[in-house]
Amino acid sequence: MQALNLDLYGFGASILTKLWRLQRTFNWQLVMPHNINKISGYFISQYCQEVRFGDYNISDISTLRYGPEQRFYAGLPTIETVVLTFLKPVDDSILTYFYGWYELMIDKQGYYYPKNHYKKDIYVSLYDRMGIQSTKFKLKGAFVKRRPSYHLSYSNDNVLMVEMELCVDTIEVEKGLLNKLIDKIF
Numbered sequence: 007m008q009a010l011n012l013d014l015y016g017f018g019a020s021i022l023t024k025l026w027r028l029q030r031t032f033n034w035q036l037v038m039p040h041n042i043n044k045i046s047g048y049f050i051s052q053y054c055q056e057v058r059f060g061d062y063n064i065s066d067i068s069t070l071r072y073g074p075e076q077r078f079y080a081g082l083p084t085i086e087t088v089v090l091t092f093l094k095p096v097d098d099s100i101l102t103y104f105y106g107w108y109e110l111m112i113d114k115q116g117y118y119y120p121k122n123h124y125k126k127d128i129y130v131s132l133y134d135r136m137g138i139q140s141t142k143f144k145l146k147g148a149f150v151k152r153r154p155s156y157h158l159s160y161s162n163d164n165v166l167m168v169e170m171e172l173c174v175d176t177i178e179v180e181k182g183l184l185n186k187l188i189d190k191i192f
Contacts, residue, residue: 033132033133033134033135033137034057034130034131034132034133035051035130035131035133036051036054036057036090036128036129036130037051037128037129037130037131038050038051038054038103038128039107039126039127039128039148042103042106042107042110042126043102043103043105043106043107043109044106045099045102045103045106047103049099050092050099050100050103053092053093053094053095053099053100054090054091054092055091055092055093055167056089056090056091057088057089057090057091057130058088058089058090058091059085059086059088059089059130059143059145059174059177060085060086061085061177061179062083062084062085062177063083063084063085063086064080064081064082064083064084065081065084066081066082067079067080067081068080068081085173085174085175085176085177087151087171087172087173088128088145088148088171088172088173088174089169089170089171089172090169090170090172091167091168091169091170092167092168092169092170093165093166093167093168094165094166094167094168100168101154101168104150104153104154104168104170105153107124107126107149107150108150108153110123110124111123111124111149111150121147121149124149125147125148125149125175126147126148126149127144127145127146127147127148128144128145128148128172128174129142129143129144129145130142130143130145131143132182134182138182138183139182139183140182141179141180141181141182142179142180142182143177143178143179143180144177144178144179144180145172145174145177146174146175146176146177146178147174147175147176148172148173148174148175149172149173150170150171150172151171151172151173152171154168154169154170155169156168
């Protein structure tokens with residue numbers, strides 16, 4: 007708590023306080039789809055080091071002209087690509103998992119399977135300092151956009167990382183327990 011030292015009533019009393027409750031960037035957890043290519047999604051999720059995704063983005067604005075005036079309207083919203091960065095374990099479980107997911111989409115002859123066969127939901131949960139879930143994102147209809155690429159070099163001795171690009175249909179945001187309680191009170 008931090009006092010603002012504002013005297014709104016002229017009594018010399020500072021009764022207003024500012025409360026900062028900030029989210030930490032490292033209190034999150036990824037939950038991948040279960041059992042792809044005989045590998046548990048929970049096991050794979052533990053190797054994830056970074057998740058990058060955004061909500062809907064309106065890249066095109068529609069314009070309608072009325073003589074010298076113009077009106078702007080929102081265009082069609084799109085979702086940018088979801089990028090997951092994983093540590094690469096020695097047992098190749100990450101590659102086995104994602105290559106198996108890719109094979110759920112396209113068979114050996116190059117034919118596509120129905121979308122309910124390969125589209126899966128992914129969950130990203132954010133936690134506060136006490137470990138209570140504050141926000142949950144559901145990435146609906148995710149599938150592998152492209153196979154992993156590698157950037158190998160002898161110039162450094164860093165741990166090998168694998169970036170996976172996924173496409174998603176929609177992103178749903180679910181409030182956490184604390185926000186649901188606050189909504190019920192007010």
